[in-house]
Amino acid sequence: MEYKDKLRRNIYLYYLSNFFSALIFVVPIWVSFERHFISFAQMALLDAFAVGVTLILELPTGALADLIGRKKTVIIGWGMRAFGNMYIAFSINPLMLIAGFTITSVGNALISGADSALLYDSLKELGGEKKYAKISSTNALLFQVGLAIATLTGGYLYHIWTGLPYLLYGLAELITTLIFILAQEPKIGFQKFNIKYYISQTKNGFREIFKSNYVRSLSIFYILVGGITWSSQYFFIQTFATDLGFNEIEKSWLFGVVRIINGLVLFRLLRFEKLVTKNRAFYIFPMLMIIAFLPGMFAGKFTGIIMIFIASFLSTARFIVLGQYVNDEYCSKNRATAISTLNMFVNIIYVIIVMGSSLIIDRYTSKGVNTFLGILSLLIVLPWGIKLANIKSPSR
Numbered sequence: 001m002e003y004k005d006k007l008r009r010n011i012y013l014y015y016l017s018n019f020f021s022a023l024i025f026v027v028p029i030w031v032s033f034e035r036h037f038i039s040f041a042q043m044a045l046l047d048a049f050a051v052g053v054t055l056i057l058e059l060p061t062g063a064l065a066d067l068i069g070r071k072k073t074v075i076i077g078w079g080m081r082a083f084g085n086m087y088i089a090f091s092i093n094p095l096m097l098i099a100g101f102t103i104t105s106v107g108n109a110l111i112s113g114a115d116s117a118l119l120y121d122s123l124k125e126l127g128g129e130k131k132y133a134k135i136s137s138t139n140a141l142l143f144q145v146g147l148a149i150a151t152l153t154g155g156y157l158y159h160i161w162t163g164l165p166y167l168l169y170g171l172a173e174l175i176t177t178l179i180f181i182l183a184q185e186p187k188i189g190f191q192k193f194n195i196k197y198y199i200s201q202t203k204n205g206f207r208e209i210f211k212s213n214y215v216r217s218l219s220i221f222y223i224l225v226g227g228i229t230w231s232s233q234y235f236f237i238q239t240f241a242t243d244l245g246f247n248e249i250e251k252s253w254l255f256g257v258v259r260i261i262n263g264l265v266l267f268r269l270l271r272f273e274k275l276v277t278k279n280r281a282f283y284i285f286p287m288l289m290i291i292a293f294l295p296g297m298f299a300g301k302f303t304g305i306i307m308i309f310i311a312s313f314l315s316t317a318r319f320i321v322l323g324q325y326v327n328d329e330y331c332s333k334n335r336a337t338a339i340s341t342l343n344m345f346v347n348i349i350y351v352i353i354v355m356g357s358s359l360i361i362d363r364y365t366s367k368g369v370n371t372f373l374g375i376l377s378l379l380i381v382l383p384w385g386i387k388l389a390n391i392k393s394p395s396r
Helices: 003-021 030-034 040-068 070-088 094-111 114-125 129-160 164-181 195-208 213-243 248-269 278-298 301-329 332-357 361-389
Strands: none
Touching: 003 114, 003 129, 003 164, 030 040, 030 213, 040 070, 040 094, 040 114, 040 195, 040 213, 040 332, 040 361, 070 094, 070 114, 070 164, 094 114, 114 129, 114 301, 114 332, 129 164, 129 248, 129 301, 195 332, 213 248, 213 278, 213 301, 213 332, 213 361, 248 301, 278 301, 278 361, 301 332, 332 361
16 A cells, blocks of 8 residues: 555545544443542542643653654553543442553553644645545544444443443553554654654754744633533533432433534534634633533523533634634644643643532532633633734734
């Protein structure tokens, strides 16, 4: 197979890997699973610890991907995630949970930035980088379909054996690992590894996201949106559904249906590029965040479902829409490091929010935390989005 054909194959391998990595059978049950060992406040601290591990490793692993290759880094990362989740399945105490989450967190850091850089640079070498958003929307649809299947079945699997959702999740990630073995490493943006280049690459990736007024403002907007929506999607949305009174089976159906609708909406919406322009996106994201979070304190089941739908939509749209914008501004040789740097800052926001919530969540529940996220969106994200929309982009 010719080199260019292998690069084209990366696109289809990426589709396939997105589907299998989306088989997150633990979505509707992880709160119930962890409640066997720890409280809500302890969950927040454990989650903040796990993300903190990823946070510490984000930048160096991004630089490592730029130097030894995205493919190798992603393979190691998915392999670690597979092992970590299969280990969690057999947890019998909090220490086993901590060990499993630590392993998966290291895997997260290795994957972060490297997977999207592998796809984007494959497209760039083929001269099709402008197709990134459309391909990402297809990826998102496949991810949402896989996630919907896993979510719909997760509650039932939990009732067979509480560790079964984690075991199957790990096996799906093992398949993802095998898929990436077939990928082709793009030639652009690749440097032969040595310590000097490694240190230099880390510094260059950090500078990349702040290299101009526009890029700096765009990067900060991505970080603000990502930090808030990711903390909701990855932690609070499940505790929010629990506080609304949904059980494991109901959460399976709730999140499964939400995922299917989200995937279809994103797939169709992003086909109309004139509708979702950069300027409009900088207003739309914060306004939808306000709607999704601010009423949390007063939400019932019906309004809660609407809020969960919007929050899930925003979390996925951030990767597709804002991901295209930042990738357009970063150069290939620094791309994985730059994206890892972005994710590092997203995780800093995440850790601050989740650790802070551990002080109040047992008293005010996740409903109160949601309202706090809405206040942050209103007072910080919306003004920054308005400011960004009025800065001239070099590409506009």
